[in-house]
Amino acid sequence: MRLACLVISCVASAAFAQWDPFNGDWSKADDAQIRVMTWNVQDCICSSSTRKFDSISDWNATVRIVAAMRPDVLILQETGDNSGNGTGSGVDSVSELLTTLDLFLHGGNDPFNGNTAVTSYVQKFAPDYDLPHLFVSATTDGFNRNVVLSRHPFADLDGDGTSQISNPIFIPDEYAPGGSGGIRGFQFAEIDLPDGTYEGDLVVGNAHLKSGGTSDDQSQRLNASRNIAYLLQYQYNGNGTGSADPNGAVIVPSASNILDPATPVVLGGDWNEDESSNGRRGPAEWMTRAEGLSNDGTDRDGTDAVWDSASNIFNGDTDTRGASKLDYLAWQDSIATGATQFIFDSRDLTSNAMPPEFDGFPITGTTLSGLASDHLPVIVDFDLPLLAVCPADWNGDTVLDIFDVLAFLGDFQGGSLNADITGDGLLDIFDVLAYLGLFEAGC
Incomplete structure (x- = not known):
């Protein structure tokens, strides 16, 4: 009935899925939500890997978990590291990693291993799902790269002539020390969401900050985080002036306009510091709260943004690597709402909770997370501002006549x-x- 359609359009502008993980349905509760997933995949996605088969391997485990979670935006760290994978040397070029990601998603013959057929790939287990838009960072520490994969296309949203930034560059200003987004870069992808559904678009940032516990390691993480907080407050938000980068401290990117007020920034990655036990204002706190004053938060309205409170839905555990939370998603919550937040760990699944994409794995599906990586993925389903629907526009041409x-x-x-x-x-x-x-x- 038309009334039912109108009600659904006005309330959610989308059909409702199930979100019933205890019974194996890990899909979003609302199709209009945007699912963002961050994951450090511990070197398993690289060109030289000889394990791209439907077997007991890190590649196959990672493929099946991505197929089961079906994020709209997938941000990855530690990709392209052939040495870390134990099958080659050096870091993949951007081109090599793009080819490898295509194999990861779509299969085909592996040009890096004698054109053998890849038998484990995301669309094998989720044929109606795809992430066709890929951004491999040009910045590398000599070992690995950061990657953004998106269901929706990239588009320039701030007038700097590009939709993809591998690593912003700053001169010192206010609390920003200057420099860059860190040792492996802080990549940003500007994503064009469907105009018929969403009021705005989306910007996603991804970083793998410096690891280690030395004072230099900590300083590198903090410097990168302060720079990124500045980028959000002054470049994307305009610091309340309506103009991008009013102090002229952001060298790259050089934006000509701030973001649309309905376009949030979501940050994620392996930030290598646990805010609950670090004894200081660490990366997550800096990138959401900046200096921590009353009006200098990194949210669009000058308040503090937020980082995730994701946990394992079976036991409440918030750790993402060992006994620490190192992996985060953070967002501007005056625009985006984190409707569902969770950490996925197959080791805690009951038989009923097992995703169908795990069927046929050579051993029990509970082993997949341990095989895939030493990190666990953090996943958040976001409610974003939806385009207002006019029920009297009967012919759908957006004009009432x-x-x-x-x-x-x-x-x-x-x-x-x-x-x-x-x-x-x-x-x-x-x-x-x-x-x-x-x-x-x-x-």
């Missing part, structure tokens, strides 16, 4: 229950009056 009235009357006279505005199962004058009321109200 006589043609909408004629289209409604055509449905009404033809006996279509689409015209049952009141939802009582009858077509009568009350439906006509209800429609005309909507039309006259301009909605």
Whole structure:
């Protein structure tokens, strides 16, 4: 019935999925949500890997977990490291890693290993799912690269002439020490969400900050984080001035406009510091709260942004590597709402909770997380501002005019229950009056 469609459009503009992980359905609760997943995959995705088969391997485990979670945006760390994988040497070039990611998603013959057929790939287990838009960072520490994979295309959102930044560059200003986004870069992807569904778009940042516990390691993480906080506050938000980079301290990227007010920034990655036990204001706190004053947060409205409170839904554990939380998602919560947050660990799954994408794995599916990586993925489903739907726009051309009235009357006279505005199962004058009321109200 038309009424049902209108209600769904106004409330969510999308069909509802299930989100019933205890019974094996790990899909989003609402199709209009944007699922972002961050994961340090511990060198398993690289060109030289000889384990790209449907076997007991890190590659196959990682493939199946991605296929089961189906993120709209997947951000990865520690990709392209052939030495770390134990099958080659050096770091993949951008081109080599793009080819490897295509094999990871779509399969094919592996040009890096004698054109053997890749028998484990995401679309083998999720044929109706894809992440066709790939951004491999040009910045590397000589071992690995950061990657953003997206369901939706990239597009320039801030007028700097590009939709992809591998590593921003700064001169010192305010609390930003200057320099860059860190040893492996802090990549940013600007993502064009469907205009017919969302009011704005999305910017996603991804970083693998310096590991280690020395004072230099800690300093490198903090310097990168302070620079990124500055990028959000001054470049993307304009620091309340309406202009991008009002102090001229961001060298790369050189934006000409701030982001649309309905476009949030989501940051993620392996930040290599546990905010619950580090004894200081670490990367997550700096990138969400900046200096921590009353009006200098990195949210669009100058308040503090937030980082995730994701946990394992079976036991409440918040650790992502060993006994520490090192992996984060953070976002501007005046725009985006983290509706569902969780850490995925197959080791705690019951038989009922096992995703169907794990079926046929050579051994029990509970082993996949341990095989895939020493880190666990953090996943958040975001509610974003949706485009307002006008129920009186009967022909869907976004203009209210006589043609909408004629289209409604055509449905009404033809006996279509689409015209049952009141939802009582009858077509009568009350439906006509209800429609005309909507039309006259301009909605």
